[in-house]
Amino acid sequence: MGRKLDPTRKEKRGPGRKARKQCGAEVELARFLPPGKCGLDRPAPAPRCPRPSDRRKEKHAIKATGQTAGGRSGFSDGNSKWLAPAKAKKTQPKGNHVELSSDGEVEEGSWEMEEEEDGSSEEMVDDYGASSSEEEELLPIEKAALKQKPDRECLSEDDSEEEDEEEEEDEASKQKMGQKEEEGTDLQLNLDIDEQFKLPTNEEIEKEDILFILFPPAEPPDLHVIHQRIQGNMEVLQDFGVKREEGRSRQEYLALLRRDMAAYYSYSDFLLTKLMDIFPLPELINFLEANEVPRPVTIRTNTLKTRRRDLAQALINRGVNLDPLGKWSKTGLVIYDSTVPIGATPEYLAGHYMLQGASSLLPVMALAPQENEHILDMCCAPGGKTSYIAQLMKNTGMILANDSSAERLRSVVGNLHRLGVTNAVVSNCDGRQFPKVLGGFDRVLLDAPCSGTGVISKDPAVKTNKDEKDILRCAHLQKELILSAIDSVNAASETGGYIVYCTCSIMVEENEWVVDYALKKRNVRLVATGLDFGKEGFTRFKDRRFHPSLKSTRRFYPHTHNMDGFFIAKFKKFSNAIPQTQKEPAVEAAAPSAVPDTIIMEPLPKKKKFEGSKADEEQNLPQPALKKKRSLQAQRRALKA
Numbered sequence: 001m002g003r004k005l006d007p008t009r010k011e012k013r014g015p016g017r018k019a020r021k022q023c024g025a026e027v028e029l030a031r032f033l034p035p036g037k038c039g040l041d042r043p044a045p046a047p048r049c050p051r052p053s054d055r056r057k058e059k060h061a062i063k064a065t066g067q068t069a070g071g072r073s074g075f076s077d078g079n080s081k082w083l084a085p086a087k088a089k090k091t092q093p094k095g096n097h098v099e100l101s102s103d104g105e106v107e108e109g110s111w112e113m114e115e116e117e118d119g120s121s122e123e124m125v126d127d128y129g130a131s132s133s134e135e136e137e138l139l140p141i142e143k144a145a146l147k148q149k150p151d152r153e154c155l156s157e158d159d160s161e162e163e164d165e166e167e168e169e170d171e172a173s174k175q176k177m178g179q180k181e182e183e184g185t186d187l188q189l190n191l192d193i194d195e196q197f198k199l200p201t202n203e204e205i206e207k208e209d210i211l212f213i214l215f216p217p218a219e220p221p222d223l224h225v226i227h228q229r230i231q232g233n234m235e236v237l238q239d240f241g242v243k244r245e246e247g248r249s250r251q252e253y254l255a256l257l258r259r260d261m262a263a264y265y266s267y268s269d270f271l272l273t274k275l276m277d278i279f280p281l282p283e284l285i286n287f288l289e290a291n292e293v294p295r296p297v298t299i300r301t302n303t304l305k306t307r308r309r310d311l312a313q314a315l316i317n318r319g320v321n322l323d324p325l326g327k328w329s330k331t332g333l334v335i336y337d338s339t340v341p342i343g344a345t346p347e348y349l350a351g352h353y354m355l356q357g358a359s360s361l362l363p364v365m366a367l368a369p370q371e372n373e374h375i376l377d378m379c380c381a382p383g384g385k386t387s388y389i390a391q392l393m394k395n396t397g398m399i400l401a402n403d404s405s406a407e408r409l410r411s412v413v414g415n416l417h418r419l420g421v422t423n424a425v426v427s428n429c430d431g432r433q434f435p436k437v438l439g440g441f442d443r444v445l446l447d448a449p450c451s452g453t454g455v456i457s458k459d460p461a462v463k464t465n466k467d468e469k470d471i472l473r474c475a476h477l478q479k480e481l482i483l484s485a486i487d488s489v490n491a492a493s494e495t496g497g498y499i500v501y502c503t504c505s506i507m508v509e510e511n512e513w514v515v516d517y518a519l520k521k522r523n524v525r526l527v528a529t530g531l532d533f534g535k536e537g538f539t540r541f542k543d544r545r546f547h548p549s550l551k552s553t554r555r556f557y558p559h560t561h562n563m564d565g566f567f568i569a570k571f572k573k574f575s576n577a578i579p580q581t582q583k584e585p586a587v588e589a590a591a592p593s594a595v596p597d598t599i600i601m602e603p604l605p606k607k608k609k610f611e612g613s614k615a616d617e618e619q620n621l622p623q624p625a626l627k628k629k630r631s632l633q634a635q636r637r638a639l640k641a
Contacts, residue, residue: 290559291456359566366529373442381408383415390421435487442496450505454565499571511567523575
């Protein structure tokens with residue numbers, strides 16, 4: 001295949017360094033240059049360079065005649081030392097300086113001629129008798145290069161010095177910049193510590209509002225500036241006595257904070273005011289931030305058809321990343337990501353699981369249905385809680401799934417068929433009229449319609465489309481529904497007599513107020529929900545005081561439990577009788593002693609004809625009516641007379 005190349009062996013190419021001292025190049029250059037402009041002071045040399053034999057003959061002739069062929073004085077015997085070949089020594093180049101040969105090859109070393117011991121500085125000759133003076137034999141280009149060589153060396157030295165100086169200056173400037181940055185950060189920290197939040201005046205706020213209304217900006221407001229102002233305002237409010245401005249009240253700071261939060265998080269002023277009443281300020285920020293992030297996707301295993309372990313393995317094989325929901329749930333799974341749509345897998349279509357939020361599992365767990373019971377789900381759509389109840393009952397007993405919306409019942413029927421529920425009856429009735437339709441249930445689950453303030457991450461429209469009327473309308477409907485749910489339960493049930501009330505709202509008007517109303521109107525009491533986590537319900541809110549047993553209710557928030565906002569209360573009915581306080585107003589209106597005399601001044605309404613004597617009729621009349629009748633009769637007699 002050929003010889004292998006040895007990289008360590010470097011063959012020398014070209015004639016070498018001493019070829020420049022020969023005469024052939026000058027002859028060839030003279031051919032191309034015009035006569036008289038070759039730049040050489042001496043006459044043109046011979047066409048070919050002298051050979052060693054010719055040089056030896058010339059030396060003998062010089063010794064004999066003492067003159068060269070050109071008539072020049074030759075070397076004397078005293079100069080015979082210079083005729084001997086000069087000794088050469090190969091030395092390493094100094095620094096990075098290298099010499100190039102005539103063909104462009106880099107020579108590994110430079111040759112230095114050793115001088116004789118007498119240290120004379122006269123001109124030396126080479127082995128062939130040629131003079132070593134390069135200035136006489138070099139070409140004009142080489143002479144110019146030699147002149148530029150020391151300049152380049154000086155320049156290179158200057159450049160290296162300048163580069164070193166520049167590097168030192170750069171290092172010094174970097175150190176100075178680092179010191180300046182450190183000083184700047186320290187100064188900034190000092191400014192942040194020393195600088196206090198300044199509250200804008202009312203005129204500035206009104207001016208901003210007017211300009212925003214008249215000339216709406218092409219770009220949205222700078223949210224970074226608003227966020228910084230919110231943080232500064234909260235720092236002042238947390239240490240209001242020390243950091244507040246003189247002459248400014250706390251209400252002014254709160255008004256500005258509410259205005260900035262409404263602009264930054266896109267909430268209505270009404271809803272933000274309600275939230276500020278419920279949460280402390282640091283917790284309010286966490287709640288608002290949590291509503292901007294969607295909740296994790298969770299599924300519930302249908303144990304009527306499979307086990308959670310088998311379902312998890314099947315979904316993992318399909319490229320689903322999941323984990324158990326928590327220690328409190330034996331059927332829940334949380335989905336992190338998936339390569340396939342969760343709502344279209346073969347396992348989903350076969351009814352092995354149900355897409356259901358983590359907070360929707362809690363009311364059924366609090367209800368704790370038992371086998372062979374009669375249970376009412378008053379507002380069942382879309383059927384997730386109903387199917388979970390059937391799952392816990394193992395398809396025994398009877399579940400009445402009711403909802404007032406016929407359209408939403410379609411999804412209930414579809415889910416119950418897909419999940420294999422066989423003990424459910426679907427009905428379309430108004431929950432408020434339900435005790436008249438059917439009663440005597442062992443347990444009732446009421447997931448009441450609400451404002452949806454706990455699921456803002458799913459429905460961001462709640463931020464702006466809810467007002468005071470919507471909250472009060474929902475609260476009124478919830479009070480009617482909870483009384484109907486209580487009336488539908490049989491207090492004499494051996495295993496039941498429980499009612500679970502839940503909403504996906506965090507408003508006190510829809511939760512604690514409704515529960516406190518039910519405690520006053522029916523023979524029920526609050527019991528523990530059986531849930532180990534969650535925050536206690538309010539026993540007091542602003543100027544209102546609720547029943548102390550409301551501590552057993554549970555609240556769930558997105559920023560603390562990473563699930564939708566939810567409220568759960570569990571009642572135990574201890575009597576089917578309705579308290580007499582409901583009939584007292586009617587009894588008082590019918591009592592004659594409760595009616596003052598000054599009110600009965602008009603004629604009595606017509607009644608059915610009384611069968612009996614006038615004396616008996618007068619005895620049955622009340623005393624004020626009898627007096628008036630007698631006075632009227634006396635007036636008529638006087639007119640006739």
